[in-house]
Amino acid sequence: MNGRRTPYEIYWEILVFCRTPRTFTGIINRCDLNSRTGQEYLTFLVNMGYLTKVKEGEKTTYVATDRASEYITLFSRLYQNLFNTIPGFKL
Amino acid sequence: MNMNIKEQFQGELRTFFIISLMNLVFAALAIAFGVGIIVQQATPIVEGLKAGILPPLPSVMLIMLVLAAASFLLGLKWVTFSAKVFHGVQKIKKASDAQANHATDEEVTGLIIRMINHYREHKKIIEQMTLVCTLGGCCFLALGVMNSLEFFTTGPTSGTFTLDLHNYLLIPSALITLGMGLISLLNSFSFWKFSKVWDRRLEEIASSEGQLIRSMEQYIP
Numbered sequence: 001m002n003g004r005r006t007p008y009e010i011y012w013e014i015l016v017f018c019r020t021p022r023t024f025t026g027i028i029n030r031c032d033l034n035s036r037t038g039q040e041y042l043t044f045l046v047n048m049g050y051l052t053k054v055k056e057g058e059k060t061t062y063v064a065t066d067r068a069s070e071y072i073t074l075f076s077r078l079y080q081n082l083f084n085t086i087p088g089f090k091l
Numbered sequence: 092m093n094m095n096i097k098e099q100f101q102g103e104l105r106t107f108f109i110i111s112l113m114n115l116v117f118a119a120l121a122i123a124f125g126v127g128i129i130v131q132q133a134t135p136i137v138e139g140l141k142a143g144i145l146p147p148l149p150s151v152m153l154i155m156l157v158l159a160a161a162s163f164l165l166g167l168k169w170v171t172f173s174a175k176v177f178h179g180v181q182k183i184k185k186a187s188d189a190q191a192n193h194a195t196d197e198e199v200t201g202l203i204i205r206m207i208n209h210y211r212e213h214k215k216i217i218e219q220m221t222l223v224c225t226l227g228g229c230c231f232l233a234l235g236v237m238n239s240l241e242f243f244t245t246g247p248t249s250g251t252f253t254l255d256l257h258n259y260l261l262i263p264s265a266l267i268t269l270g271m272g273l274i275s276l277l278n279s280f281s282f283w284k285f286s287k288v289w290d291r292r293l294e295e296i297a298s299s300e301g302q303l304i305r306s307m308e309q310y311i312p
Contacts, residue, residue: 004211006296008303009204016197048307074306076200078299082292083096083203 010041012075015050015068021061097199101187104206108184110281111177114224117275118169121227124268125163128234132156155237162230165223172220179209207296210289221282228275235269 005013013031022030028038042062045051050068054061064072132152183205190198210217 005204005208006300008300009208012200012204016201071303071306072197075303076196078302079200079203079207079296080096080196081299082295083099 007041008075011045011050012072014041014045015064015072018051018062018064018068021054021063023059023061027062097194100199100203100206104180104184104187104202107285108177108180110278110285111173111180113274114220114278114282115170115173115177117224117227117271117278118166118173120271121162121166121169121231121275123166124231124234124271125159125161125166128155128159129163132159151237155234158230158234158237162227162234165227165230169220169223169227172216172223175216176213176220179213183209207289207292211293214286217282217286221279221286224275224279224282228272228279231268231272231275233272235265235267235272 010031010033014027017027017030024038024042027033027042028035031038033041042051045068046053046062050065050071051062052065054063132155183202186205187194187202190202194202
């Protein structure tokens with residue numbers, strides 16, 4: 001996804017993608033982030049308890065926690081409500 | 092997910108895709124018409140100049156040349172803007188069509204985010220395109236009227252014009268340019284309406300970020 005995404009949209013993308021364990025490279029490629037900002041977002045989400053860092057030997061993966069589901073659900077509801085509360089675009 | 096939301100989003104996406112495509116087509120037609128009328132009107136001048144004579148330029152011809160040049164230049168800008176907007180919408184529509192009826196809640200939310208980001212990224216371009224579309228539509232309308240004029244003159248306090256309704260060959264081209272003018276203006280109105288709806292949605296997103304922040308703050312370790 002491109003465009004000027006808000007941080008909350010990026011958190012949502014990362015958390016949905018990390019429902020299964022993902023590597024750092026996989027996350028930044030999928031979510032279209034550069035290494036620096038990707039690391040900042042992942043560190044923030046780990047500190048907030050939404051992601052868990054799992055080390056398996058030399059490989060490190062990130063996986064979403066149960067708390068992440070609440071954020072994902074709230075975010076999805078807010079964005080879907082845009083189509084409930086605001087009259088749509090029709091010709 | 093509420094099926095209505097999914098259908099509403101897909102319906103809006105389809106509508107915007109069609110408008111963007113029509114816009115691209117009309118932008119190309121504006122260029123083509125502009126060039127065609129410039130060549131048509133300028134040919135007698137060029138032939139006169141070759142013979143060493145500058146022929147008199149009726150006001151109708153001058154006005155049509157100016158309108159045709161404006162149509163051509165606006166068309167170039169119009170095509171550039173339209174292509175950018177259309178390309179993004181086309182990609183989102185492709186992704187939406189690939190999901191068809193079996194899209195999950197998250198896939199549809201992902202598409203909504205893509206549409207929002209597409210609008211954020213191209214908001215200024217869409218505003219400029221609405222203006223260019225309006226001006227282009229006015230040029231087409233004016234060209235349509237000029238195409239059907241047999242005689243036109245103005246003075247300080249009055250003017251006269253005669254519509255050439257006996258020359259049936261003029262009617263199709265006049266109708267085509269008038270039709271294109273009206274459709275361009277309709278396109279412009281559609282883009283304006285689209286911008287209004289998505290501007291409200293962007294405001295709604297900004298105001299709902301507070302809820303997301305509060306939900307995150309509940310869990311600060």
